[in-house]
Amino acid sequence: MATANDRAVLQTIFNPSTPFGDIPGLDEEEEEDAREEGDPFAPELLEQARDLELQGVSAAESGDISTALERFSEAIRLLPERASAYNNRAQARRLRGDVTGALRDLDAAIRLSRGRGRAACQSLVQRGLIRRLQGREDEARRDLERAARLGSAFARRQLVLLNPYSALCNQMLGEMLGRLRNPESP
Template identity: 55%
Template structure:
């Protein structure tokens, strides 16, 4: 009979230190939420149509045509207003167009519709974290990045590490030591 090993918080902290040496000891990024199941979407004709509209919207946004992107995302949302992905995609286009308030509203809708789980929620938390960081809300940004990281977002995990004040201080001190060594100040 196989049993799952019991991992203590101390064990998690040690493993986290090994895999993320930039984090101070004990600062563990929770990964339990990664185990949550992704909602399986049934491929109806409406879902196929909405996915096609979203793809066209993403392509338009990538080419810099935000107006067309927003039109495609709006159509997708009109067809399936309960699908989180459309709001997440439209939020990106709104943010790029400068409508931060509208982007945040759409991200909140995406998170509500996704139940805060799965890849769409991971993307929405990451986007919201980026907006909060740009707006100067570092505490809120880190909170969103931590949730996105727990949902499997590697970029979000990197942001949590980069925004850690202890890691930043260590990096600054290391840079100063290297600069001194290069200039000959640190030699005996």
């Protein structure tokens, strides 16, 4: 059986630019651990919430953001202490342009997940990206650092982009490689 690290390596190889789902199966491992610790979610409610989230994801992928928001909200009403639906609803809210609502949901997802697991990782990446777009670089960096510690290769790449020295080195390296490929240009 592959470990979470093995799956993360494969995910990075096959989907190097994906910001979400850097570690496939992480949620399942957490839910198995939670069941061993006495999971507070009844299995039938958990199954219903997951189904609602899947319906929401499908609706969002087909461009029906209103239905997606309804399904994610239903999942939250069903299991208000489960982080995943808040993270998904934040994505739909962001797509609709409701950045304030998205940040509220991301904060809830991070709090409910206790900053651990896939929902926390994805929420930290989303919040970090929003904060970066808002020009809140220090807060974005903190979120992306936390997501990177949780296994997000995308967050690690974003941290490199936030480092001005790294950006300068990348620019100089690109120029040097360009000159090596085409030595006749100035």
